[in-house]
Amino acid sequence: MAEAPSLVRRVPAEGLGAFFLFACVIGSGIMAERLSGGNYAIALLANTLATGAILFVLITMLGPISGAHMNPAVSLVAAARRELSWSDAAAYIAAQFACGILGAWAAHLMFGVPVLQLSVKARTGIGQWTGEFIATFGLILTILGTVRFRQAWVPASVALYITGAYWFTSSTSFANPAITVARSLIDTFVGMRRTTCCRSSPRSCLGAGFGALAAGWLFDRS
Secondary structure (H helix, E strand, C coil): CCCCCCHHHHHHHHHHHHHHHHHHHHHHHHHHHHHCCCCHHHHHHHHHHHHHHHHHHHHHHHHHHHCCCCCHHHHHHHHHCCCCCHHHHHHHHHHHHHHHHHHHHHHHHHCCCCCCCCCCCCCCCHHHHHHHHHHHHHHHHHHHHHHHHCHHHHHHHHHHHHHHHHHHCCCCCCCCHHHHHHHCCCCCCCCCCHHHHHHHHHHHHHHHHHHHHHHHHHCCCC
């Protein structure tokens, strides 16, 4: 049995994954808005496809090293299930936030927009918060169920779930507290005002917790 990668390799893998994921989400959002001519359906479709594609690549590439969480909610669930120590989860989460925000800033730099900015787009209300709860609940259920029964399908399953959830949830499926923070730093249609960001992230974590409970009942008893 191969030895698990050391934390010295796993944390940078999480950082790289978050960097490229966030750069893709933010960068494709900027590109989509510029090219769509004001058609937000086309812009969202382009943003969706880019996000699903990069998720598949990053999970396939980095999953064998760190698990390719790229999401604090996923790391917290892994720690709660004793699949990751709490200290390792803290290191993962720090890398996800720090490198993810660097990825957002890199997208700004590539597209010639001010690197430091704040979103003014409000995403609030019971509909948005319910959307984030359901999006993260489903993401955790997808990850744990696919890991349990079809591990080779994890990259495709997660990528396809997020692609679908962009469209069936009112929040366009942020489902990731770190990327919620990063989106507060970009003033395009993918952005989210800081005050609503602070309310959305707890809903994501709550959805992750309930998703983990449901997955434990459904899958771990098989």
